[in-house]
Amino acid sequence: MVSWREELGRRESAARERIAELRGQIEELTGLLVEQEVVVSRLEITRETMSEILSADESVTGPETGESVVVDLVDEPVAAGGSPVGVRLVPTWSAQLDADVLPSSYRDIVEVLADAVHPMRAHHLCAALGLSTDKNKVEGFRSKLKRLVERDWIAELEPGLFAARGTSMPTGRAPGQPGDAGGR
Template identity: 50%
Template sequence: MVSWREELSRREAAAGDQVAQLREQIAKLTEELTEAEQLLSRLTITRETMAEILTEADESTGSDGPDDPAENTNSEQSQMVSGSRSPVGLMLVPQREPGMDAAAVLPEDYCDILVVFAEAGHGLRAGQVAAEVGIATTDRSKVEGLRSKLKRLVARGWLDQEPSGVFTITNNAGVVGD
């Protein structure tokens, strides 16, 4: 039979171990909480900075959009700033309309893509376009980035995409060199 002193010592040791484990958990959770608070702070600062940038972009383009940058997304993104690179929140690739000149409204890299299609005269896959514009076809991330640009051109009416993944130039797309 175990004496009461031995049992008390055993229980004290077990309680001491539990206290030590709980203190370790508290320290770990405190560290995690600090990291999460820092992340939240950085994100809040980023949101405030982006709101300032969008407000300045509104003022420089003369937009009378809503004061809340979160409400600016649809109206601002559907506008094109002619003759300049887009500030954050504005659309770089406008919806194609009949008679639009690609060179006048599209950024240079998008114009280069359309020239490749105009010169080819037939449909191309993203990897083929990448090779023509000087992107290494072995760099999958850059080819996928180009594919995103091609899909953006499709969404805005500058290119067509076949179900097989072949892209073709839309008739009368206003490409320089047509």
Template identity: 45%
Template sequence: MEEATLMGSLIEELEAREAAARVRVKELAAQIAELTARLEGEREALSRLRVTRETVAEVLTALSGRDADAGPVAGPDPVGPEVRVVGAIMVPHWREGLSSDVLPDVYRDMVEVVADASSPMQAKQIVPRIGLPAVTGKIEGTRGKLKRLVQRGWLIEDQPGRFAPARRDR
């Protein structure tokens, strides 16, 4: 009889431990879901802030009377005088004889991906091809950069949200 009581107590103890472990797993899963949502929100905020900072730097450069075709922050513009704007990546306007080599890496990658495509592309198609995760924040940040390339004459937006090379002869 003692063995049956001992086995019954052991089974009850195991069931109690299993129930406690199940509660801990459920709590941890809820925490992970909350942290994942917070992380995605922060990534989106970071992307919007980066695009905003770049846009503000461009506007300030234009308002200060400097050349809007300034090159990257790290060094002189390969086609003109050095203009240094701290914290901004500048995309020069396209002009005859200018290759995509003058663009910052990510912009050059976008132009090359679009140029290699057989038809106009959307930002969500371009993001994975330039090595970024296909999440909302990256897609929106990329869309902003693509629109900047359209404004500067590197690409065209033949339909809303569909980007193609401005010149097919490249």
């Protein structure tokens, strides 16, 4: 007959082995969870991008007259099947256009920067617009900022520091730089 101490030790040993087994499964599942979260994040970014592309409207309302005018929104001809790939959502800035011609997400960026006291970094703009400040979301948002810079709607005063069009670099340290009390 087995003593109660030996039986208790056997059960304790079995429980510890099961705990180790479960911890291994948790690590494996955590790795799988992280992979799937990355996939979902990429799919969300793709959905947002495609929604912007597919919601493009080639005619916009003129700022002064309110009449519908056609603005050159196409970089390249649209494919014969009517594919919207190549549609330019953000026209190049000109004095005849105001921010109302931009899709709402781009218009919001231009308006926030126009009201800003100082140049802003992408993650600060995300926070100001109520968007996620997760690193992957900010990187996707940065492409919108770069597009607005390319089309002369906003200025990039130095790498990663964005301001309203026509703004010059302020003297002193840029906001968000190390040593700045309001920075990171």
